[in-house]
Amino acid sequence: MAILFKVQDLKKQYANDDVITPVLHGLSFSIAAGEFVSIMGPSGSGKSTLMHILGFLDHLTEGIYQFDGKDVSGLTDDELAAMRSQKVGFVFQQFNLLPKTSVLDNVRLPMLYVNKSDAERTLKAKAAIAAVGLEHRMDYLSNQLSGGEKQRVAIARALVNDPSVIFADEPTGNLDSKSGAQIMKILDKLNAEGKTVILVTHETTTAAYAKRILRLKDGLLVADERVDEAERQRALASELK
Secondary structure, eight states: OOEEEEEEEEEEEEEETTEEEEEEEEEEEEEETTOEEEEEOOTTSSHHHHHHHHTTSSOOSEEEEEETTEEOTTOOHHHHHHHHHHHEEEEETTOOOOTTSBHHHHHHGGGTTSSOOHHHHHHHHHHHHHHTTOGGGTTSBGGGSOHHHHHHHHHHHHHTTOOSEEEEESTTTTSOHHHHHHHHHHHHHHHHTTOEEEEEESOHHHHTTSSEEEEEETTEEEEEEEOOHHHHHHHHHHHTO
């Protein structure tokens, strides 16, 4: 498989007046297209910061970041925004839906500035909603949905521009175990269909869905583990009970 993400000696620090706070300390790894990778670590380990850099939401401080063979380390904010809208989709713990807006319109939202007709946007949104099994909720307002349904809408919204990569940041954090298992099963299915999925979590049961785990601690990459497929299937079966 072709390498999609490649970072070398990636560092990130934040400056507040004269106070410098290092967060990431020289990470190096690559992720191939079509992988399902979990970035795992405790709070404060730097995993969300890393996701923000990989997902074009933030700049690195030092090092090299290549996406699909292109060096994106020095892109401007506008260039990062263009990459973000074209290449990635995000699913967050808090759902981030517009509360008094229909499921259909929430999913149409990322296409607001895409050069498509209104009819094309509606067709793509309906297809994305169907992909997560929510056709029967299409006209519901998002505040009429359960937590699991809201997260499925968030996944549909992440899919609507057909991104190369889905980033899921603690996607089961606000859900009960049954709803969380349903969400992870959808992400697993999307990966099986060819999407690259990068999952950010501190939960062992959630990370078990991935095929590879990058473990962070105190801003360092302390382990890069391939998950045995037989073990992964056992974990999936256990989680879904």
